[in-house]
Amino acid sequence: MKIPYFPGCTLSTTARGFDNAVRASAMTLGVELVELPEWNCCGATFPLLVDNAIDLIGPAEVLYKASQEGQQLATACTTCYNVVKRTNRTLKEDGDMLDKVNYFLEHDSDYEGSVEVLDVVQILRDEVGWDEVREAVKKPLDGLKVAAYYGCMVVRPPDEVAYDDPDDPTSLDDMLSALGGQRVAWPHKTECCGAYLAVKSPEVTREMSYAVLSSAIRNGAELIVANCPLCQFNLDRQQQTMSQRYAGYEPIPVLYYAQLLGLALGLDGSGYDLDKTTVDARPLLGRVGLL
């Protein structure tokens, strides 16, 4: 199947590794992510004031452009997913806001709310199925204990964005299981990493990321996978100064699920940027035969 795809600004630059991995692995599984011919930044955070029309313009324009390509839109960055999906719902429920936004966008036709926004993991679960993913595995994860970190953006607010159980989601865990990984049950899979707080308060972000990292480690994880570039960045990067704050802290690699998926499907991992992380995952991946 082909589906229009919105990579977002971060996947096109600092998180290009995620983008490359997601496109290649989805393609191997029969899902061609067709990038929108033109797109713009979604705004990276959903505007929460009810009269903030201007911050809806960015994501609304993405939706408009998506509507010119089809009726569905795939995203891999879960922050983009959250922003565009919540925007879509706001526009569908608030006729006045929709009119205002369409008026501002000045296109020949109006956006009517016709696009369905989907996360890539959701598409793989529902259109491909984990059984088929299991069949397609060339290099199984060999019992590697991977903690799936879902973050906030795919689960909250549940009635607006969740395609999985918001308190105990399992879609990424099911994927990792299909790849031959061993499930890690841990209680911080949807606890916030700190998000944009790093702009002004990196030490707060460090604490919040530490809560997530230490929980994964305590519950036996050897590796963490994330679905959002900001989460991956916070959890990975904050480990640089972690042992200053927490004596004896042992680092744990944090990757994108797509990188693991691609390698397990037998793809060569080129362009995955595995050399660009703070905590190097390559020795671990080498040990289980993925690299």
Next chain:
Amino acid sequence: MIRSEENAPISKVLVIGAGIAGMQAALDVANAGYSVLLVDRLPSIGGHMAQLSETFPTLDCAQCILTPRTVEVGHHDNIQLMTYSEVESVEGKLGNFRVVVRRDPAYVDWDVCTGCGACTEKCPKRVISTQFEVSMGRRKAIYTLSPQAVPNKPVIDVGNCIWFQRGKCRVCEKVCPTGAINYDQEAYTLEERVGAIIVATGYDLYPVVNLGEYGGDQVPDVIDGLAFERLLSSSGPTAGKVRRPSDGKEPKEVVFVQCAGSRDPELHMPYCSKICCMYTAKHAMLYKHRVHDGQAYVFYIDIRSAGKRYEEFVQRAMEEDDTLYLRGKVSKIFRDGDKTVVWGTDTLIGQNIEIAADLVVLATAMVPRLEGKLVAQMLDLPTDENGWILPAEDNIQPVETRWPGIFLAGAASGPKDIPETVAQASGAAGKVLSLFARWGREQEREGQLQTSPEAERLAYA
């Protein structure tokens, strides 16, 4: 108007549900000399009260105050008791209801069974008792609900019986001294005519699985109030010793979470379940009486302990049993190693609180029984948006319904405690006895039966 024998009103009442409400109503009517048909879905009577250890505010042993009632009901000449039964249909009106009751097959002939218990003892199949022991203990595939069950006759759980599932065993049949086991027993129905009906179908607790942030029933040491009652109960699965489900250890740090699913119009039940503040205080006290070096914490939003020496009871939990009350709702409960971590808050000092608990007891919302809602549908009784059966009028007609001759008693119409339930049961019985007394006086008048203007009005209301 002359009434013939055929449609003369019948001074017999059908009571649907044999918990404390149904039993009290049945006894009041039976003791006045009238006939009662008392029906319950479970194999034995007593409802949820039979599962409790002690009751608030007196800390009376629940069995001690309940058993005299159950025994009296079981032996009463005027009470026709049908357990393991359900009302299938009701037709007619005040004075003349035709009801059909279905008795499910127990696969044990209760007329022959003496209640010796040999079958239960020898049965090789042990399963978790999800109903009576709230998964805190086990029973056999052939079982009675409790040692003091009335009737003390077993039923076979077909889904777990080795004979019914795999065609082997039949040990119960072999050991039964009176030959009471009958694997071919079938359901049967009974048609009865009654003059009035009392609906006493009771309540259930909101399922823990719906509280995802509290573990969604996946964390073994997070249990609900009825399960904790079983742990406290001296005839329960741990003989009254407080042991946590995961490893049987005695918990030293116990967290009680009030309002678990109540007062939550956005996600769960909007109403207050009324009894939880009281039974939580009771739980904290009973826990401390058994585990002297333990600590009880109660997370609450408000304390609802109105009237009847209830406030004094809660103060005792705080002052005499050192229960720490924390004003704030719990946001998340999860397993960490062998502890159960509780994330709550104390709004009074403005700080978040974390407790690494050994055991967590959720005071889950009371909800109407599913079977109660079906009974309401069958009787064409309106329910509110949460499923509670609506009385005729909330203020001054709490036990009457829209239909003359059909009355309500107990938790079927909304959360309430035992004293209120018993009072309502006697109230409903009083309404019924008032009808029977009037009909009796009418029938006494010599010769033809005559109607009184009031009976006329009631019959054709």
Next chain:
Amino acid sequence: MRVKLSRASIKNDLVRKIEEISGQDLLACYQCGKCSAGCPAAFAMDMLPSQVIRYAQLGMVDKVLQSDTPWFCAACQTCYARCPKGVDLARIMEAVREIILQENGDHVTVDDIPAAELAEFPQQLFIGGFRKYTA
């Protein structure tokens, strides 16, 4: 010192403004604290998230405007997802931030960010952060 309450003090313009731009009814909150209990950033805040609403309910918005709490909110939505009354505290926080920003100016500027970070860090961090921290 006693806090003096009156009709005028509790329903002042700032309270109205918060309600208007957040779209929330502040009095729907019954102060249960569940939002605070689940907030992953509360440890850094000088008042609990639920206290932000409490002070606003009492008309004491100045207290809120001086607090650092709104700046540590990561908009993770845990509060809103669990609130038994459906109060969207994340929106209320945004409203408070907006009022402070319009009064005091931006909470962060580009000059505050070291050049190396601007080059290396994912841009969604800056876009999101600037959206929250500038007027």
